Amino acid sequence: MAYLLDSDVFVQAKNLHYGFDFCPTFWDWIDVGAARGAVLSIEKVRDELLAGQDQLEGWARNRGPDFFLTPDAPVLASLRATSNWASSAEYTQGAINVFLGSADYYLVAHAHAHGHVAVTHERPSGGCSDARSDPDVSAETRPSATLASRRRPDVSAETLPRRGLRSGTFASSGAQGPWTPLSDTTAPSH
Numbered sequence: 001m002a003y004l005l006d007s008d009v010f011v012q013a014k015n016l017h018y019g020f021d022f023c024p025t026f027w028d029w030i031d032v033g034a035a036r037g038a039v040l041s042i043e044k045v046r047d048e049l050l051a052g053q054d055q056l057e058g059w060a061r062n063r064g065p066d067f068f069l070t071p072d073a074p075v076l077a078s079l080r081a082t083s084n085w086a087s088s089a090e091y092t093q094g095a096i097n098v099f100l101g102s103a104d105y106y107l108v109a110h111a112h113a114h115g116h117v118a119v120t121h122e123r124p125s126g127g128c129s130d131a132r133s134d135p136d137v138s139a140e141t142r143p144s145a146t147l148a149s150r151r152r153p154d155v156s157a158e159t160l161p162r163r164g165l166r167s168g169t170f171a172s173s174g175a176q177g178p179w180t181p182l183s184d185t186t187a188p189s190h
Helices: 007-017 024-035 043-050 055-061 073-088 093-100 103-114
Strands: 003-005 039-042 117-120 169-172
Touching (some): 007 055, 024 039, 039 103
Parallel strands (some): 117 169
């Protein structure tokens, strides 16, 4: 199992607490985690980071497919299952289209296909399903997944219905930093 980081984890780390200039150890820690196969991301997230035209773009450009995973056969099957789930939920077609065109869709499918944990700073939308909101894969309606979030700490795997998707765990990185769940990896000091 690996932790798959969403683009917002990288962007917020760079912009807030772990800038390249004053906390390079954080970025080194990500590389150590990647070498161990414990901290990774996906190519769609890389595409988002490359569009940023900043220091994070250069960092992402220097990491290849061993860090930014490409879809394989199980992910492609999971994309279909995730699409079916989003389409069967009570979301507007606009919201579904936005979700299916996003990196989040691929991140969810990767986590689902390989039993990884998708780590994001995104929060549940409170069930909002209008055209401006992506399908909420962190709500109770999410297929076979658990949520660890500061906002909804009471949600557990037992409270979530299973709807045909095999696995996938979603976590909010929380206030302590994105490395919090990695007890077997030494976190950088700052």
